[in-house]
Amino acid sequence: MIASPLVTGDGQLVSIGDIHFNEELAAPQAYGVMRFSHTSDALRGLVRDVRDRAARNSLPLTGFMDISGRSGHSRIGLDVRLTGDAPEVSDGARTVDIPVAVTALNAVLAEMLADLRSLCHDGGVDFGRLFIARGPSFPRRDIEEAREGGRLLLPERHRITEDGVVELPLLDLRYVLSARLLGVGRNFAEMVVKGKHGLGIFQSLSPAGLPDRLAAKEFLVGAVHISLGPFVAFIERETSAPGVFHLASRLLDGIRTTGMAAPRQVELYNGGEEAVDTRGLSVRLRLYPPDARLAKLAERVLAPGRARQVLAAGADVADLIDIFTPEASRVFFDEITSDPALGGIYGRIFMPGKMISIPWEQEEGSWLQEFQWRLVYEYARGNIPEGVLEGEEIPKRLRPVLDDLKYVGGEQKLSKVFVSDALPPVDTLRVLKRNGIGVVAARGMGCTVGQACPVPHFRMDQTLYEELVRLENEGMRFYLLLELGGQAQVREFYKGLWVTRPGKARLPGIHTTMAMFGSACDVLGPVLEGPIHEFLRRLRDHPCLGDGLAVAHGSGPGVMRTVDDAAAALGVYRIGVGINAEEIGQITNFAPEAVAQFTNLAMNTRQDILDRRSLFKVFNLGGFGTSYEVNMALTFMKIGQCLPAPYIFVDPVGLGPDGAPFWHESLMQFRTLSGDLAGGGHDLGPLGPRWIVNLCHEVKSYEEGYAVIAGFLDDPAGYWRDRDIPLAKVRQARDNLRHAGMPIPPYIDEALEGA
Structure with a gap:
């Protein structure tokens, strides 16, 4: 049976x-x-x-x-x-x-x-x-069927014996401990109590990789690859080498053990008398059926058509809890308030089978900010027993959430969730990460406690943004529950942007972004609406772009809203990157699939995102802000942080002096500074590269602008050659952007390879 x-x-x-x-x-x-x-x-x-x-x-x-x-x-x-x-x-x-x-x-x-x-x-x-x-465990035929059906992923090198034992060879990885760190204070005790979540700062990958031999009476921590669907696996104590055995951590949970990129650590000891060749060493395991709850969970998480993808990437906290649904996310914020005067608690830590309530830290009615962060530290480290709920103490409405967290896959860093009304400071976020908390959920970036805050604060300063990017790259997840104008949405911080669930799914396929700059004045909308819509439609239909096209803008009204509405109607991906425009009466647009909002002091950070992410820049009719953006965009090009591509300066109306194009005088200034300058007996030469101005195209219609961009798409190398743009500068910019994690359009790489 x-x-x-x-x-x-x-x-x-x-x-x-x-x-x-x-x-x-x-x-x-x-x-x-x-x-x-x-x-x-x-x-x-x-x-x-x-x-x-x-x-x-x-x-x-x-x-x-x-x-x-x-x-x-x-x-x-x-x-x-x-x-x-x-x-x-x-x-x-x-x-x-x-x-x-x-x-x-x-x-x-x-x-x-x-x-x-x-x-x-x-x-x-x-x-x-x-x-x-x-x-009995599953026989070989059932294991082969599961592997072929995408319910079990095994590495390319594996073996399944006739009696259903799966043999997995060791990867070229070895983990080493710092005995010196473990000998400090209560570090050993903390690790024993917290298990693997307390081990992160003591254990690291060895740069030497897997040793060729495992000596007699020697201990080794290595790794294998496997991703389990609706199965339970138990590692046999005996390995493929006589005398070498696996230590006690031998159970692999179904769903939880997902993610082929995540190394599954194996702990081996050579109890024999002879050294063993590690290159031929394999661990052995058997597969068993799941219990009823795991089988039901597998049906939901490993849906037909997605099973192989989930197994490869790892069962995500969003798959298990449906965190992108506002109703599901609100469960996390149960009893959490934005101010101690409102009652409730400051925050919570959710983990498999357990939850911790963190109170507001105050004295005589006043909130003690620094004490609050220290309190979070101590709760995260497990040093405060008060507020810890387990078993029957946990409210029934929250138990399903805590049960589902047991099955988070990947490296399982995402099974602990910190929740508060607003994101804490960056050093507190670091403490959370060091203590194994991989997910942070909030309702905003924060308001000043004790003051009226009718509109949640979603703006980041440069320090917070850079830390969020860094922590995300290290594996943490951040979610925002936004409730605006009677509507609610949940966004994840992903690749430097707050994205919706559909936005997250589409973002990896975006390779070409066009930044659209322009005035916040609504009076221009009726003039530009039709031409901008047709402009975006033709770009979307170009064979080099299609679903790989996105438009980026400043999240405001006027030209920015016109661009956003047109892109939404055409199904073009939208990225809104704004600053605190509410101070001058402009309402932020949270409709785009991806957004990032900044304080005014982080204006350069905001511009950095727009310029680095975008290949093409289109400068529509605009005022002082747009003029600043022109200067910044050309400067980013000069220092090798933007790919050389057409910059379009469009004026379909003729708003310059005597009906001249609006941007004509600005461009004349750039042509002057990049020309041969002499005066007062001094020969200065150019103050900037001449090729920068060669990228600037002054056009009278969006149709002309499309023709310039389409010509570039059809032959990037010819465009660079005709405009005297050094290929070395193109390669430098391409490499800089790739190093920064920006996508490079395939036609750019192809053009450079053939040039």
Whole structure:
């Protein structure tokens, strides 16, 4: 019969005896008891049956049940296994006590067991789960069928034996510990208590990669690739090499173990007498059916047509919780307020099976800002027991969210969520990351506590923006629940922009962005609406662009809103990057799929985003702000931060002096400064590169502007050649932008390769 195994929650190591030396393993060892408390009748009954069956048949207990230790403990070389002695089951106390042997297999940590013993005396330490297989594992044919159907992903190099054992070779990766850091203060204790989430600052990849040989009596932390769909996997203790065994962290959860890019750490010890070649070393595992809850979750997360994609990328917190739906996101903000005077709490930390409520920190009615951040630090580090809710203490409406967090995939850094009304300061965000909290959700960037704030503050300064970019690149996720004008939307900070769910899905396919600059005055709308719509339609229909085209603008009214409306009607991707225009009466447009809003002091950061992201720049009719944008765009081109491409200066009306084009005098100034300058007996030469001005096109209609851009798209190399643009400058800009993470249009690379 194919039946799902029984897997318990974590048991606690409640006692540990005297330390002795295991001669066979050449390592210190101690015996102890792992206790599972508040157990169900079903678990106690099953353990009794398994124990008695093993005794009746004179078989080892490990043939019926086993221990899977915590990943963080195995990664530092702490191994736990059954001694073979009979478990003690108490119906009265509702406990199951399992005799275990704990071995310290990492010679770097000499006092590991002594420190662990002290922790056990202070209180039980979570140490592992009980695994009882209630039926056989899947046979080879079922595993092959799952792999072919996209419900299981295996690396290119793998082997499936006739009896259903999957063998996975080690990657060229090795993880090493800093013994010096672990020896500081309570670092070891923090790691033991927090497991892998407390290990991040002590363990790192070795630049040397996997060693060629694993010496006798040596410990190694390596990695393999696998992505599990609706399965439970259990790693066998024996590996492909005699004498080399896998430590206690052997259970791989279905859905949670997804993401082929995420290395799955394996912890190995060579207990033999000879060195082993690591290049031929494989770990071995078996697959089992899921329980009813995991099977149901798999149906939802691994929907037909998406299963292989989810398995490859990793089950995301947004897949599990539907965080982009405002109704689902509001659950996170339950009881959280924007001000202590409103009652409620400052924030919460959600994690699998547990939640923490963080109160407002105030004295005599006044909010103590710095104390609040310190309070967040201590809660994140697990140093404050007050406000921690588990089990029946958790409100029923929140339990499904905490249960779903158990199955977050990838590197599983996204299973802990910090929620507050507003984003905390950047140094607090760093503390959250260091303590394993990978997701932050807020309703805004913040208002001044204690003051009226009818409109949420969504603007970033340069420091916050740069830190969000940095943390996102390091794997953190940020979400905003925006509630504006009676409507709600949820956005994720993705590739430097706050994006909607459809916006996130489309953004990786955008390779060409055109920035549209212009006046915020609404009077120009009726004049430009039709021509701009046709201009964008023709660009969208160009064979080089299509769905890869986006337009970027300043998120304001006037020309910016005209551009946004036209792009929306045509299905062209929209990026709105604005500043605090509300101060001068301009309402921010939050309709685009991707937005970023800045304080006025971060104007240059905002312009940096617009200029770097865009290949083409179109300067419509505009005032002082647009004139500033002209100067900045040309400067970015000069310093190699924009690709040389047409800059269009359009005036379909003739608003310059005597009906001349609006931008004519501005362009004449640029032509002057890039020409041969002489005066007062001095020969200065040009003050700027001549080729910069060659990119500036003064046109009287959007139709003319389209013709210039289309000519460039059809032959970029010919355009650069005809306008004396050095290819070295093009390559320099291309490399700079690629290094900054900006997409490079395919026709640019093709043109440079053929030039």
